[in-house]
Amino acid sequence: MATTVISTHEALRDVVGEASERTARKILGHIDEHARTLIAHSPFCLLATSAPDGSCDVSPRGDPAGSVLVLDDKTLVLADRPGNKLVDSFRNILDNPHAGLLFLIPGMNETLRVNGRATIVADAPFFDDLVVKGKRPRLAIVIEVRELYMHCAKxxxxxxxxxxxxxxxxAExxxxxxxxxxxxxxTATVDQLDADLDHRSATQQY
Structure with missing residues (x-):
């Protein structure tokens, strides 16, 4: 069987059809009260960024629920915590500020999607509100919300x-x-490597 490649918007719509009016209307340009509630209860989100050449990166972000700040109905703030120092997301944001977020809440099948423009900041008055376990982040990502909507449970x-x-x-x-x-x-054994990784994870979270 030959491979059928979809290469135009028209061909794509021929296959999937058009979104309903209700689906189109659910896309908001601001953070409403329900989004605030979900963000406040989400301990985990995924941050998507892309470089100017189109290469993409998705980075997991986790903190105690309520750690993502909602400054106003257009602005979110995510603290940056110690990681592998590859700074893929940051390098992408510097070159291409467009970013996407997917907020998850344990046990909830629906997710909150946010698209907007990202800025990296090294200090701001709200940094005091980003302190977790006594540790103040060195950097934070400010997201100017352009699109926000709920994604279904399917x-x-x-x-x-x-x-x-x-x-x-x-164990499998x-x-x-x-x-x-x-x-x-x-050359190290698996047990040695796992012990070292477990220690780093436990002691270098913030």
Missing amino acids: AFLRSSLWQPETWPER LPTLGCILRDQLNL
């Missing part, structure tokens, strides 16, 4: 993401130490 229902009985046994999957040993051809 992906979570299809994947059964929140159903523990569908989860694989962790490789540990990060095992993966890094094989990918980087390291």
Whole structure:
């Protein structure tokens, strides 16, 4: 069977059809009261950025629920916490400020999607409100909201993401130490690598 490639907007619409009027109307240009509530209860979000050449990056961001600040009905702030120092998201934002966020709440199948323009800041009056466990972030990302809307539950229902009985046994999957040993051809044992990684994760979160 030949591969059918979709290369035009018209061909795409021929396959999927048009969005309903209600779907189009749900896209807001501001943070309403329901979005504020969901953001306040979300401990985890995904930050999507892209470079000028079109290459993309998605970065997980996690903090205690309520750590993402809503400054006003158009502005969000995410603290940056210590990571691998590759700063992929930051480099992309400097060159292309367009960014997307996907907020998740454990046990809730619907997600909140936010698109906007991102700015990196090294200090601001609101940094005091970004302190977690006594640690003040060195950087934060300010998002000027351009689009905000709810995404339906279908992906979570299809994947059964929140159903523990569908989860694989962790012992059946490789540990990060095992993966890094094989990918980087390291000489340390898996147990040594896992112990070191566990220690870093526990002690260098903030």
